[in-house]
Amino acid sequence: MKGMNLKEIDTEKFQHDLLEWYKREKRDLPWRKERDPYKIWVSEVMLQQTRVETVIPYFERFMEKFPTLEALSEAEEEQVLKAWEGLGYYSRIRNLHSAVKEVKEKYGGKVPDTLEEMTSLKGVGPYTAGAVLSIAYGKPYPAVDGNVMRVASRILSIWEDIAKPASRKIFEEAIHRLMYTEDPSSFNQALMELGALICTPTSPSCLLCPVQEHCHAFEEGVQEELPVKTRKKSMKLVHIGAVVLKNKEGKFLIHKREATGLLANLWEFPNFEMTSFLDPETRLRKLLEETYKIDSLIHNGTFAKIQHVFSHLTWDIDVYAGEIQNEIPEDERVKLVKPEEIQDFAFPVSHQKIWKEYKRTIRE
Template sequence: MISSTERLNIEEFQNDLINWFKAEQRDLPWRKDQDPYKVWVSEIMLQQTRVDTVIPYFNRFIEKFPTIEKLAEADEESVLKAWEGLGYYSRVRNLQSAVREVHETYNGTVPDTPEEIKTLKGVGPYTAGAILSIAYGVPEPAVDGNVMRVLSRILTIWDDIAKASSRKVFEEAVRQIISHDNPSFFNQALMELGALICTPTSPSCLLCPVREHCNGFMEGVQNQLPVKTKKKSTRHVELVAVILKNTEGKYLIHKRPEQGLLANLWEFPNVEKSNLIKPKNIIQDYLKNDFDITIQIDKESITNIQHVFSHLTWDIEVYTGKIIGQVKEENNMKLVTEEELLSYAFPVSHQKMWKGYQSILVK
């Protein structure tokens, strides 16, 4: 590891990288200023999500919650609704929890030391390093997948980036080569290089501003790096769901548990399929046995939805139907009008169900 950085002319590398970033950086809304709160929100949104997807969400979120105080005082339902569609909802719950701590403990000012900022919920080493370096100019590493890929090639680091232990290797590398004069641009430039030039497959080496510093390119091994073991195969789950309406034109929605996947989001009633029972019967039995709700389901399903998580795939067969009799509404089971329904936060898969249902109504 030390030998890799020793082969690097660090000062020239820093200059070439930062000058490229100054000239070529993308015009992104969170780069308009160095507001620590905005940097924080953007970094949480960007985890496991593409930049192009994040931009409109970021703009809407900041318009709705422009300050730490506004987000700290917001109710969870409105925060989840603003996040709806981004996925990984624990991110925004942790963000709001941490923002409340900043509001109460730090008088609304995001901490500017590694020791304090890392105590905030959901703020790991990467997010801490990104906020500290970008917003406060503190020379802390911000090592994500992009940065590990870039540095594995430049410094020919052969550690498996899929292993948690490898992050320490890359953090130490950044500490050795980071610009202390401009850590903000240095870290952002590494991320930008990974996003635009040093891509996972077919890196654009001939366009790279630091090609002459890249050991991987010089040795012709850039396509072999980074080393990354494959993830375990995803689990497939088959579900049956139903969009139900009562005689007053209200729809039945259900709130997911407070813990676990998609916690506290709303959804249409659904249950895992069984090889022994027909899909229509299993959803009828589920609602009758668990909620004492009697339903009548239409003959044919209206659509099939597939939704892929990082570790799981849902295949959902969707029906429509009507409610027979009364529904005892509880905190986790509600009847809502179409207008009210639109104010609740739903997972992407259930938004797709609703769109499929709406398209049928239009016909």
């Protein structure tokens, strides 16, 4: 918005009120006990678009498995993916794993302390770079996430659409002007904590807010109108036919997904997009033959129908069972595994549901 003039606030008092509240009310989170830049970094990546309560157990387990940057850099991808299983946005862990290796080689294992070096790492954008540099190294960079944009839009009455990528700069500049340079770590975290606990998306607790007297949105009674955020359009629906295939030795066929795109490098049961519903068993049999050279016997009828909702599309999965009649060569992306070994592979939640239904319905 051109000519947009930021409201003036008493910066020093704002910082004081915010920081005092933060010291008093901050949650006792696992990563707040840590100073290790590696651990701060991991927590920030896990927290991207993910709730704190969801992240906590993942973070604890991850730190037991990979307690140091070096440990993670030396780990096998299978093992690392397994530790991320169920967290979603799997490119985050692929990028983090790659970035950690780069830090090991290029920076001798020390997480960079400059904005340029940090941002150059895979999966590290403006937010994560600012968060790690401020929290782990005390550098006065803003860490602008959804919370901070919401809080800032209300306090400073900024009516930029936070859904637009270009808006982030506006908020970074605004926050930079408010930055408490004596303690950037606490300042950034305090803003996010305020957004999480008080200045919530709906029904903000303005009466409990430590910086209420600084808030222009509250003064004008428009806190519920901010931030401005345009909706995104509704999603696609995709019909999938999936098959749980057992061979004569009682092993199950699993397939590793492509290295890029949706659910990259995760394991799955063979499945195909079904454009037609005419005789799905025959169609699946043909696709299995073409794709994997599998001579199969598909049972009539589905044993489960599963709907799985992603952020931008929905899968309607019809799940069939069948037997493999011929010998299948295994390779990097096609494996035959015993039922008790399924748990050793990283599956997306959608295919965990398939396996769970299979065990519940078919076996016993």
